[in-house]
Amino acid sequence: MSTFTRRFVSSCGKAWPWLAILALNVVLLTQRDAFSQIVTYPDGWTLPLAEALDGIIDRAVILFQAEGRAISGGLNVAFAGVQALLLHAPWIASVSLFALIAWQGGGWRLALLTVVLLLYVLAAGYWEPAMNTLSLVLLALPLAVLTGFGIGYLGFRSRRAQAVIMPMLDLMQTVPAFAYLIPILLLFGFGPVVGLIASVVFAIPPMVRNTILGMQSIPEAVMESARMSGCSRRQQFAWVELPAAMPQMLVGVNQTTMAVLSMVIIAAIIGGFEDIGWAVLSAMRKAQFGQSLLSGVVIVILAILLDRISAAYAARQLPTSSHSGLPLRRFVPLLALVMGAAFLGGHLLPPLDDWPHGLTYFPAQAINRATSDFVVAYGGIMAAFKNAIQFIVLLPVKLGFERAIVPFTWGIKVGSNSGSTEPQPPSWLAPRHRTFQDLFQPSRPRRAVPSGQLRKAPGDTSASARTWFCQQARSPS
Amino acid sequence: MTVNGEPKLSVRNLWKIYGSNPKSLVSDEFQNMPHAERLKHARQNQHFVAAANVNFDVYKGQIFVIMGLSGSGKSTVLRAISRLDEPTSGQVFLDDKDLLVASPKELTEIRRRKMGMVFQSFGLMPHLDVVQNVAFPLKAQGQSRGARRARARAREMIELVGLKGKERSYPHQLSGGQQQRVGIARSLAVEPELWFLDEPFSALDPLIRSQMQDEFLRLQKQLNKTIIFVTHDFLEALKLADNICIMKDGEIVQIGSPADIVLRPANDYVREFIGDVPLAHVLRAGDVMSPPYHDGQPHPKVVHDDILETAIKLFDDKTETIDVMDESGTILGSLHPLEVIRSLYHDDPEQAL
Numbered sequence: 001m002s003t004f005t006r007r008f009v010s011s012c013g014k015a016w017p018w019l020a021i022l023a024l025n026v027v028l029l030t031q032r033d034a035f036s037q038i039v040t041y042p043d044g045w046t047l048p049l050a051e052a053l054d055g056i057i058d059r060a061v062i063l064f065q066a067e068g069r070a071i072s073g074g075l076n077v078a079f080a081g082v083q084a085l086l087l088h089a090p091w092i093a094s095v096s097l098f099a100l101i102a103w104q105g106g107g108w109r110l111a112l113l114t115v116v117l118l119l120y121v122l123a124a125g126y127w128e129p130a131m132n133t134l135s136l137v138l139l140a141l142p143l144a145v146l147t148g149f150g151i152g153y154l155g156f157r158s159r160r161a162q163a164v165i166m167p168m169l170d171l172m173q174t175v176p177a178f179a180y181l182i183p184i185l186l187l188f189g190f191g192p193v194v195g196l197i198a199s200v201v202f203a204i205p206p207m208v209r210n211t212i213l214g215m216q217s218i219p220e221a222v223m224e225s226a227r228m229s230g231c232s233r234r235q236q237f238a239w240v241e242l243p244a245a246m247p248q249m250l251v252g253v254n255q256t257t258m259a260v261l262s263m264v265i266i267a268a269i270i271g272g273f274e275d276i277g278w279a280v281l282s283a284m285r286k287a288q289f290g291q292s293l294l295s296g297v298v299i300v301i302l303a304i305l306l307d308r309i310s311a312a313y314a315a316r317q318l319p320t321s322s323h324s325g326l327p328l329r330r331f332v333p334l335l336a337l338v339m340g341a342a343f344l345g346g347h348l349l350p351p352l353d354d355w356p357h358g359l360t361y362f363p364a365q366a367i368n369r370a371t372s373d374f375v376v377a378y379g380g381i382m383a384a385f386k387n388a389i390q391f392i393v394l395l396p397v398k399l400g401f402e403r404a405i406v407p408f409t410w411g412i413k414v415g416s417n418s419g420s421t422e423p424q425p426p427s428w429l430a431p432r433h434r435t436f437q438d439l440f441q442p443s444r445p446r447r448a449v450p451s452g453q454l455r456k457a458p459g460d461t462s463a464s465a466r467t468w469f470c471q472q473a474r475s476p477s
Numbered sequence: 478m479t480v481n482g483e484p485k486l487s488v489r490n491l492w493k494i495y496g497s498n499p500k501s502l503v504s505d506e507f508q509n510m511p512h513a514e515r516l517k518h519a520r521q522n523q524h525f526v527a528a529a530n531v532n533f534d535v536y537k538g539q540i541f542v543i544m545g546l547s548g549s550g551k552s553t554v555l556r557a558i559s560r561l562d563e564p565t566s567g568q569v570f571l572d573d574k575d576l577l578v579a580s581p582k583e584l585t586e587i588r589r590r591k592m593g594m595v596f597q598s599f600g601l602m603p604h605l606d607v608v609q610n611v612a613f614p615l616k617a618q619g620q621s622r623g624a625r626r627a628r629a630r631a632r633e634m635i636e637l638v639g640l641k642g643k644e645r646s647y648p649h650q651l652s653g654g655q656q657q658r659v660g661i662a663r664s665l666a667v668e669p670e671l672w673f674l675d676e677p678f679s680a681l682d683p684l685i686r687s688q689m690q691d692e693f694l695r696l697q698k699q700l701n702k703t704i705i706f707v708t709h710d711f712l713e714a715l716k717l718a719d720n721i722c723i724m725k726d727g728e729i730v731q732i733g734s735p736a737d738i739v740l741r742p743a744n745d746y747v748r749e750f751i752g753d754v755p756l757a758h759v760l761r762a763g764d765v766m767s768p769p770y771h772d773g774q775p776h777p778k779v780v781h782d783d784i785l786e787t788a789i790k791l792f793d794d795k796t797e798t799i800d801v802m803d804e805s806g807t808i809l810g811s812l813h814p815l816e817v818i819r820s821l822y823h824d825d826p827e828q829a830l
Contacts (some may be wrong), residue, residue, distance in 0.1 A: 138530030221600030224561055225663075228673075229614035237614070243604040 059430025068187035082135040090353040106312030148207025156215040169205040195267025203259035211250025214245030250314030290367030484534035491531040491567030496524030527553040544714040545724035593664030597676040601648040634662035654685040736764035758784040766810030
């Protein structure tokens, strides 16, 4: 036996699973006309998972709705409080509050940025929706951070808990938010609180991950030196683990903030009220380009502010940071003083309380006009460009695929088209689509579902939930 | 170092075995096996013997060095004594109190009052500056109320290790040597009776290492602590130790003074270490002297603690005898060129003497 044959035989030994798969494929190919199930997955084999889940959720909604409503009631009260502080306070007070917080975290440059951006929001007339969104964020943030920290610390202390937590986090971050918005809606009812809860759920994972990461990256020797210094378990937590992991955990707070903001905005789709996400959504529905652009800019401003400020606080925790801000015992009185002055100023001078209308600059109409002017002026050129691409590039390529490249190019000669008398390949080798044209233009959809005949499984358990949903939607909340 | 009185720390039959059920392994039969068989038996049962039947005494004011290559069990022994890792069985007496049966509360108290430890990778708190790091064990003692006293004590320790002026620096701003000085200052802050050093200088550059060793000896002269010092560096062990314990595969191979080890190695394993030791730097005049030699003439004098190199430099054409005296000037013995040469010829030092 030659070396080659020997090698071939021995590699066949290793390759037998692949050979088996190949053989199975050949068998399936030859049998595909006899059993259609080989090619198309039969409808009857679909597991009734959706129905089962619907049933579970219905059950859960009935069981926990009272508790859910109680929670959302409590959150509504808290939300009203924060909203009152940010929105109904004089604007000068809210702006100074954020400016001071920014200054304490990142110095006067950040404070200046904050003031400029907030003044833009005021001037553009988006103050109310922006403050509503901020109230939601400020309320969701501590909830997400504290829950995330608790779960993360549990994961750090117990390997077994971590094994459960990690896949849960992946699930929370990958399942589309819309999928759990509906059950949350059923459990907690309509209103801004739904968005709040959805954003807490969505924003927990980064906090958990950063907590675990921060705790795990504390060097072993640091923990041991704490033990050898005679630290009790609680002292070790408060004096070593917490402060040593703090920089990493503040990175988590930063990421959580951004996650909360994004979800608060998306949640407008289900729990829409006077927030900035709602402003974008409604402008978009009315095809008002100018309005949706302007409210989009406000979202960007909020994102920049929240990101910069929380990142500044995270960076301040690093021992390398140069800016440390005031000590708390001096910052709090300063804050109280400035806020007091702002409230007084707002009380004495009405323009400091409500932004004067005369100072509002709302260029939405101008943008809309500019957009339509642009379309009118350059519509012809753009249409010409579009047509040129269509006729010079896209169509020739399509035609090329359809006509120029005959099956012969692929080494397969198909009898019926060429009218040849040569022997035909066995039927199972013949392509299912006779020509390549069939491949690109299937004569009819593979599975046509006549409209108005949507499949309804027998015993549809989701009916009750759906009925409830419709009732809720009809009655004003 | 002269040994006197009761040992400060006694380690008896200390075992540390890793595995799912280490206690089941330590039977009388197992303990009486030859060591190679013990290792094999443990391996067959998916266990690993990290420290086997360790016994030694450390006296007050003594530097006891545990020396071994990596995996020899030297750190295991230290961690078992300090109970960072719970030993499988054995006893560790600190002043007649068995540390291994101390309750968690008692252990915390002992660590707060009586122990100090220096780690190879320093183990400084990254979020605390130098003063706060050094004062940390005082804080754990509950001295937060007397914060000023704790700070004063911390500053005193910082000055002792030569870091004055760095009080407000954070660990990441310090070099390795400086960080370890902080670690040393911290471990001394509570005036521990027992001072553990786990390869404290191994992470440092050779030059800094030798500096730190000198400083460590200076500190010890000043403080007179009872010390267990772990190292893999044989020369470091010889330089620092009053007594050396050499370990291999979890077992003690030899315990003795540096001169004992160098002049009378227990087996080939120890002899291999001695191969490249500059004996003139390790042996001391007192180790190789013979009884006093009186020929009525004055001889150059060395102290019994001086290394042989110092004595060798004093020999010349006319000097054939050097007297060895103690610190008070009493003549203890004499050195002759032939004995000195033979003691340095270390192929078979036993026979040379």
